[in-house]
Structures are given as C-alpha cells and as structure tokens.
Amino acid sequence: MKLRDYQEELVESIKSSFLKGNRSIIVQSPPRSGKTVVMADISKGATDKKNHVLFFSHRKEINDQVVKTFELNQVNMEYVTIGSVQSLVRKIDELPPPEIILVDEAHHIKANSYKKILEAFPNALKLFFTGTPIRLNGQGFEDMADDLITGKSIKWLQEHGNIAPFKYYAPNIIDTSQLKKTSGDFTQKSMDEAFKRAIYGDVIAHYNKLSKDKQAICYAHNVATAQHISEEFNQAGITAEVVHGKTPKSERVAIMNKFRAGDILVLINVELFTEGVDLPDVTTCIMLRPTQSLSLFLQFAMRPLNPKTGKTAILIDHVGNYTRHGLPNEDREWMLSGISKKRSEYNTKGELTIKQCEICFGCFDSSNTRVCPYCGHEPGLTERELENIKEIELQEIIEAKVQKLKTRVSTYISPDMCESVDELVEFKNQHNYKNGWVFQQQKLRGWL
Known part of the structure; x- marks a missing residue:
C-alpha cells in the first residue's frame, strides 16, 4: 500500500529523529489517520534487512488488525513478534531481541507491564504511537521518550479529505x-x-x-x-x-x-x-x-x-x-512535558451541595431536600417543569461559535463579566472550577 503524503512525511520525520540520535520517540497522529499503515511501512523496511520487530498493545483486536495490515503490506512476518502486553510480559526471556519496538496506543506506556518489556531491550529503537500523548493527570512522557513528533491535526486531515466531516x-x-x-x-x-x-x-x-x-x-x-x-x-x-x-x-x-x-x-x-x-x-x-x-x-x-x-x-x-x-477537531498543542493543571486564583469556597435529578437532570441544592424542585414525584410535572425538561433537547454544536465563545471568555478578568450560562461554563472550564460553581453563580445572580 502506498503511503499518503502526510504519512510519508511522518516516516521521514521519524528517520530524521533517529539520525539525530534519539532512541525513544513519541509519534502523535490522530485516530483514523492510519498509524498502523505507517508502522507497517517502517516494519517492512526493517524486516527486508532481516531486523527483528516487536509490536505490542493492550488489546487483542488491535493486534489482530496489525497482523492483517502488516501482511497486506508484505512485511516479512518471520522477523516480527506481535502480542498483547499481558502475554509478552510473562515470556520476556523467550522473545528474540528486537532492533525496533513499536507500541500502539502508547499513552499507556507508563504502566509497569509496558515498562518491564521496554526495559528488557535497552538497545532497541522505540517508537510510541498515540493520538494523545498525555496522561489523565496532565503528565507527559519526558521520562520515557527523547523526542515528540506530531502529525497533521484532525482539522487538517478533514480539510484534505482524509477524515470525514x-x-x-x-x-x-x-x-x-x-x-x-x-x-x-x-x-x-x-x-x-x-x-x-x-x-x-x-x-x-x-x-x-x-x-x-x-x-x-x-x-x-x-x-x-x-x-x-x-x-x-x-x-x-x-x-x-x-x-x-x-x-x-x-x-x-x-x-x-x-x-x-x-x-x-x-x-x-x-x-x-x-x-x-x-x-x-x-x-x-x-x-x-x-x-x-x-x-x-x-x-x-x-x-x-x-x-x-x-x-x-x-x-x-x-x-x-x-x-x-472541546470539539474533536479543535487544534491542540502537544508537548513531551504534558500540560499544567494549576488551579486558578479564584477559589470555589462556599459551593452548594449539588444533586442532579435522575429523572429530568435538573440540578439543585440538596442540603435541605431530597425532592427535585423541577420534576418532584408529587404532584405531577407542571408546564414550566416540562419546559425545563425540553431544554435537554440536544443541539448542534458549531465549531465557529465554540471558538468565538472561548476567545471572548479568555479576556474576562473575573466571573462577574460573564453574561450567560454558556459564558459561565466556559469560564469554569478555563479556570478549572468544579461543576457546581456554575449553579452557584446562577443562584447568586437570580437566574434560577
């Protein structure tokens, strides 16, 4: 299979990084961008020279698909070992030493089982493929990789017909x-x-x-x-x-x-x-x-x-x-160091005890009552309460409007500059407040 232009560009960037002396590289490329095809191309080049390749991930379905893609791309499977993390970690001593290690969905590589396999082959070139080189706690991969190569963004891939709108x-x-x-x-x-x-x-x-x-x-x-x-x-x-x-x-x-x-x-x-x-x-x-x-x-x-x-x-x-x-195709900046999750200077003291009704999703202060004020069990729903439920109707989220809101709210110095619930939610997200803060702000303003 012939690589697309942006996939060839990714392969060339990987080769260039290796030539600079980097031995462990995070390769970021969005889901659906064809990372497996890129790995197949790299593996074909390696196995054509009789170099051994080790590939692993955490799911059997991923591994099965990699086998199919490698075979379709004429990778010499005699020199390839493909397995799950769970199976390989139990038989590390039996594995042929690889010249190249490939890991898919590599945002998992800080797990002990991954580390055990990687540390067993210190001389191998290591390529860690992922769409999101970041951990839930915001940590990056500076301790696991020498370099980060970023592929085309989701938005670019959409604009060039490689990903569906x-x-x-x-x-x-x-x-x-x-x-x-x-x-x-x-x-x-x-x-x-x-x-x-x-x-x-x-x-x-x-x-x-x-x-x-x-x-x-x-x-x-x-x-x-x-x-x-x-x-x-x-x-x-x-x-x-x-x-x-x-x-x-x-x-x-x-x-x-x-x-x-x-x-x-x-x-x-x-x-x-x-x-x-x-x-x-x-x-x-x-x-x-x-x-x-x-x-x-x-x-x-x-x-x-x-x-x-x-x-x-x-x-x-x-x-x-x-x-x-944000929306899936929002532009994101990826760094080996991850992202900072510092709290804003604004605190969230005095937050109410918020409960969300399981029937209508209405949110209310539950410190004094367990009965939902929007759709309470008795009496039945009033006309106003029915209108509140109708507000759960899903709406199309337009990218341009989302970006305009983000830009506008980023200029706000304090919460009192917010003039709508949308702006309060965006302010909360930008300053890493808890979700109950939005409800509290609406109560203080008399909006609820």
Whole structure:
C-alpha cells in the first residue's frame, strides 16, 4: 500500500529523529489517520534487512488488525513478534531481541507491564504511537521518550479529505457535579448515580431524529446500562447488541461479524472498541459515558470518521463531554512535558451541595431536600417543569461559535463579566472550577 503524503512525511520525520540520535520517540497522529499503515511501512523496511520487530498493545483486536495490515503490506512476518502486553510480559526471556519496538496506543506506556518489556531491550529503537500523548493527570512522557513528533491535526486531515466531516450534537449545558473522580477519571458509582432512567428515552429519540437507519456505535459506562439501552433499541425496532470485556470471545466475534455485515444497526459496548479497531461503515457515535480523559473522548468521537464519499458523521454526546474537551477537531498543542493543571486564583469556597435529578437532570441544592424542585414525584410535572425538561433537547454544536465563545471568555478578568450560562461554563472550564460553581453563580445572580 502506498503511503499518503502526510504519512510519508511522518516516516521521514521519524528517520530524521533517529539520525539525530534519539532512541525513544513519541509519534502523535490522530485516530483514523492510519498509524498502523505507517508502522507497517517502517516494519517492512526493517524486516527486508532481516531486523527483528516487536509490536505490542493492550488489546487483542488491535493486534489482530496489525497482523492483517502488516501482511497486506508484505512485511516479512518471520522477523516480527506481535502480542498483547499481558502475554509478552510473562515470556520476556523467550522473545528474540528486537532492533525496533513499536507500541500502539502508547499513552499507556507508563504502566509497569509496558515498562518491564521496554526495559528488557535497552538497545532497541522505540517508537510510541498515540493520538494523545498525555496522561489523565496532565503528565507527559519526558521520562520515557527523547523526542515528540506530531502529525497533521484532525482539522487538517478533514480539510484534505482524509477524515470525514461531522455534525456534533450535545446538551447546550449539562451539570455533572455529582460525578466523582478516582485515578483521574470518573468513578463507576458516581456515573451510576448521575446517569439513570431519564437519558434512555432521549437516546432512542435522538438516534431516530439525527441518524435513523445508520450504523452507530454507542459507548455506555457499565454493562447494566448497555443492556438496558439495547433493550430500548430493539423494542423500538432497531437491531442492537451489547459487547463488553466479559463477553465470551466466540460471541464477541459473532456479534462483530454481524455488525460489519450490517445485520446490526447499533453496537453498544462498555470499554471496548475505543482504540485501534477499524469499523469503516459506522456513521454515528453515541456517547453515554462521561470521561475526563481526552484520549478516550477522541477515541469515542473519531470512531465514525472514516472517510467515505458523501459521508457526514453524526456525533451524539448525551453527557456533555465536549464541555470538558472541546470539539474533536479543535487544534491542540502537544508537548513531551504534558500540560499544567494549576488551579486558578479564584477559589470555589462556599459551593452548594449539588444533586442532579435522575429523572429530568435538573440540578439543585440538596442540603435541605431530597425532592427535585423541577420534576418532584408529587404532584405531577407542571408546564414550566416540562419546559425545563425540553431544554435537554440536544443541539448542534458549531465549531465557529465554540471558538468565538472561548476567545471572548479568555479576556474576562473575573466571573462577574460573564453574561450567560454558556459564558459561565466556559469560564469554569478555563479556570478549572468544579461543576457546581456554575449553579452557584446562577443562584447568586437570580437566574434560577
């Protein structure tokens, strides 16, 4: 397979870095940009010279696809070892010493199992491929790599027809103040509490409205939610199946074959198919899983962006992930040092105890009452409360408007300069406040 121009450029940059004496290199290139093809080209050059290549990742699906791509590109597999981190770490002493080590989805390389394999071959040239060279805690990879090579941006790839354009739909404002974190991302319990019955009806309605009869992949935060959503889809006459980490291998393969054949319209999954798996006919991504991880968010959002004539992907974000990460094609500056997560000079003392209603998603001070003031159980919903629920209707998020808002709010010296809820949310994001701060500000201004 002939490399695209931007892929050739990436290979040349890698060679140039090696010639400068760098032995461990982070290679950043967005999801769907063809990193596996680039690795195949590098591996073919190495194996043609009878140099051994070691490739590993954390998922079997990624490894299986790499084998297919390498074989298609005539890589001499006699000189290639491909395996999962879990399997290779148990047999390091049996592996042939590689001249080149390739790691996909390499934002995981700080894990001990990865380090153990990498440290076993100190003389190998190491290439770490990832779309997001950053950790959840903001740390970079200065301790793991000598150089960082950045590929073309998502926006550039879209403008040149290498990635499909998309429309992005999300709640204009969503308060996630109930969500709690551990190890950098939201906890399972807090996601269970924050996202319950109300969202389920919305999922079916918005799929039918925005992406009817198109193949979709849906990301849920737990198995119970995934199974419930699947039942809702199937009851609505929309074929859907669930896959998750404990789905038996034979069953998972059968479901994937049905999905690729078009016999399943919606594939609902938990922590699977976020990285490295090619699903070219998927048009739509449905996000029901909130995440603080930029890497995970981009994997979600980029899944349906394989280019196809006349295709416009549909991204349906029911959990407001874009408010944390921006739109997928937002320009980002990558550095080996990572990013700083310093708190703003403004503090968040005096925040209310915020609860989010599981029925209508209304947010309220729960220190004095457990009853939702917007949709309370008795009496029934009033006309005004019904209007509040209608505000959950997803809206198209326009890139130009998002950027204009970011630029405008970046000039604000203090919160009192914000004139709308949108501006408050953006101010909160830019200053790393907690989600409840927006609600507090609205109460202080008499907006609620």
